[in-house]
Amino acid sequence: MAYKPQFYPGSTSVGINRRKHMSGNLEKLRDIPEADVTAIMGHRAPGADYSSTHPPLKEMGEPDCPVRQIVAPTAGAAAGDRVRYSQWTDSMYFAPSIPYWRSYWGAINCKGCDPGTLSGRQIIEARERDIEAYTKAQYDSEMTDVALCSMRGCTVHGHSLRLEENGMQFDMLARTEMGADGNVYATKDQVGIPLDKKINLGKPMTEAEAKKRTTIFRADGIPMCGAVGARKYDEAVEALHHMWELRSKWGFRPE
């Protein structure tokens, strides 16, 4: 029987969503053009050449290495692109994804990337044409709600602040705005430089939908222990206790 990864325990909606994020089996909610994603990332103008750090691998003549023969390089690595980043801030008010789950998604599903997890933001570094594809995948999928998540290269705070009155995550640099038509527009790139045109990111999720799709356990949403008053804790807590116990014992070394 073929091995099927289990990814994450638990039968709560958050547990199920976490499994979805890690497996990469995500629903596509919107389609933001590649050029617009490139513009929001702000590393190069849409249509411009990719800057490179080395010649294409084919021209370089690689050493005779069995690992290099087994592993096919990503498009960006083959072309010798520079390493670039995209960084996300997700609100703790039921954003669909959170830093750890963006990182799990990246580490499991994205080849040749380097995810970095911080308390309120998450960064992925990869070769430029690869990171563009990964960022577009994040933007288009249910990992992202355009009101509660945004790409922020600097001045990233917003994760743990209250939302604005219109339901947007607070952004000191005002990189996104809620339009009069109910759509969210990106007006600046991820470091706060104004874009040539506003980019329509579509409508944000309703509060109920965000709670349905979130990967955040919260006492006022889905608690980690599962249903309140249930006889048994959810498997997520049992697995956590199990890991905690093994880790503690492994770390305990009586001389």
Place this chain on the structure above:
Amino acid sequence: MVTESDTASIQVEIVPSRFLMPATAQKLLNEIYGNGGITRIMVQGPNLPRSVPYGPGRGAPIDENRELLIEVGGQAFELCVKVGRIRLELESDKYFSGLKAACERALPISFQIKKGKFFHTRRTITDYAKFGNEEDTRILGLIDPKAKKSKMAILSEERVTIDDEER
């Protein structure tokens, strides 16, 4: 048993469940002002810089944060923060119920309102460095210790002053 005086001043904190838009902040402050009995008031929230403070886009203007003028009690002043919390001192407890009603009228979202002690009473080193031997102790607790003096706006019955002096 100690009976609390109902004529002593009280301090109140209002925390809306979301950050307020300038228009809502103006409406709320006007309602609070209309209720009367305010000895002093402080508006607190995250800073709204006029330009990108750091990173590759440093210095790029943030037009959305400029000229956020609000008018309170007939006086206009520029909002430098996203209003997230209001602390004030009332002359006596009799204004509290009116204040709560004012918040309910002005805020379209839920909020917390509580009495407590929110302004410090003894001068700190920072206060001394900023104001010197200021006689008026009402100024204590009205300003973020890390903020520059130029960031402080004082509203009084007579005038609004924004001290532009750079330290």
